[in-house]
Amino acid sequence: MGGVLTAHIRVCVRVSDPTGFTAHLTDLQMDLIVFGILLSVTFSTVQGVTPKCCVKTSKKFPVEILMTVSKYEIQTSNGVCAIDALILYAKDKRYCATPKLERLLQFLLKLKMQQSLKNATAA
Incomplete structure (x- = not known):
């Protein structure tokens, strides 16, 4: 019988800034940060294929x-x-x-x- 052994490691990251403020990030907060980074990379990659639209038109041309x-x-x-x-x-x-x-x-x-x-x- 082959079973799957999974383990969940609880991550708590300690972040501090120069002012001495310290924050603890939970798993959910880390997931959201990673998701945000991936999302921004995806949008910057997709942005290159957006079409160039005309925003105004001219009625007269030579x-x-x-x-x-x-x-x-x-x-x-x-x-x-x-x-x-x-x-x-x-x-x-x-x-x-x-x-x-x-x-x-x-x-x-x-x-x-x-x-x-x-x-x-x-x-």
């Missing part, structure tokens, strides 16, 4: 910028971000636009693709 957009994403307020936005990527920069610009952007991207196809067939 056509020169819109013509250099290589891709765009739609940000919705029903996710982790607070507002609806159109995230534009142009020349290694990121812009936050109002979602109302999506139709104009789609038109410009289609026009840009047609021009590049026309230039490729002419060459």
